[in-house]
Amino acid sequence: MSSSGSSSSQSPPNMASISDVSALFQTAKKYEELNVIGTGAYGTVYKARDLHNGGQIVAMKKVKVALTEDGIPLSTLREIALLRQLEAYRHPNIVRLLDVCHGGQSMERDHQLVLFLVFEHVEQDLDSYLKRAPGPLSENRIRNMSYDILSGVDFLHSHRIVHRDLKPHNLLVTSSGRVKLADFGLAKTYDTEMKLTSVVVTLWYRPPEVLLGVPYNTAVDVWSSGCVLAQLHSRAPLLQGGCDSEQLHCIFRLLGRPARHEWPESAAIPVDSFPDYPPRDLAALLPRAHPQALRLIQGMLVFDPAKRLTALDCLEHPYFTEEPLT
């Protein structure tokens, strides 16, 4: 137990203001930062030691929140409340959120508050897992990982959370090979924060509706998961565009250019700006994949978000139900 906090002296503390008391909190340091694990577009993740829990290793995400005239923004509080609430379910495919704290007075600059979200530390993400794999993954492993990812996505969707940025980098792989989703639920907090402009955001998992700048919903995560599932088979990203328009070209080279009536009215670019690509056979790109796996991925990579499978549809797909998962 920490000995910081209020003193136990006999006389009542003679306080000028509450700010004097808040200074006491800085001494209650609970985590020791070890090294940087990753720098995302919205802040840094550290590997750290939990000094109150036998030195347990944790992943600590630092998020800077701009304080408003009325303190911490409502949207940030709502998002943290929801993340905390989700944690009560202890879903096996969601990274554990262990603690939330803030940096206290001394770390505030220009009306900023530094928030620390403390997560369980998972040694590996799917990106490095796939890069380190000595050869193709077994069909069984692919099927289990695919199911894990979709279970996590379905769980978020059932709590009205859209991940928005699913990719191998924020899918964590535990030592027993289970996949857990990380880095979600703070979209509105991020929006109010200054982006680190130097960080390049990958477009490879982005669905056409986002690239075209039209409204989107939970179906975006199904698209991104579809791209990841394909990558489990080939160990290489399926659609590698260098910029927004190049990414759209990649997509249409695979799916074929959408029919005119499918093109969203509010799209930023007209359909004619793309050549009339014919659709390609996914089986040619993923020659090792099981036919049901191909059917599932095809159902996920559909141009029209309304016609895409939902995460729940995916979980009930014959790819998973024809043979029991092991």
Add this chain to the structure above:
Amino acid sequence: MPYWYYDRKDLQNTPSFRDGIPNDTENRYRKEGARFIIDTGSKMDLGYNTVATGVVYFHRFYMFHSFRTFPRYITACCCLFLAGKVEETPKKCKDIIKVAKSLLNEHKFSTFGEDPKEEVMTLERILLQTIKFDLQVEHPYGYLLKYAKCLKGDKTKLQKMVQMAWTFVNDSLCTTLCLQWEPEVIAVALMFLAGKLSKFEVVDWNGRTPKHTAWWDMFVEDITMELLEDICHQANVIADSMQYPGNASLR
């Protein structure tokens, strides 16, 4: 994950107690703070959920801090301010302070310091750290309605019972019951109390099975009569002191 329930020993050996404040005094402070949140909240047209969330923050806060270090009325304001944001019924800090000022005498308001708004802002960060950002709180109200839907019997009597139980839940906010029992348990106990006092005996309910001896068996496992009476007793102490109309002794 933080755990927010305490046994009787913890509730006696609080930071305030260790700071030289007797239990009776602390309980009075808790009651006054909770009552003040309820009054301020209703004056600002905040719903029962926001008010109850604020009160739960308040009780949890003083399981970690002494009333001597943190005066109760400014903490109460801060709890209501934060609850307003979390429950998406935000009120401006300066407006809450304005209402608080109108409800408190000069001496009590002096604990807000020279710059009350700045004090509340600082306190917000201390409060968040103390309650560990565990912001979403459930209350007995929703459970009362859920239970009522399943009970069978005379509609008017049933309604009267629910209304009475609702009032008991309001009153229970001034006690430390929310630090002892989950909201579903409190809801069962206070509905049970209301049934007794309004002379409405629940004999049948939807979803009844032969295994059930009482309606609440359907919702919460292992509730003993002893536990119910203990909760009712704690809530009733408050009801008595407020001279709840038609209030009779339990036994």
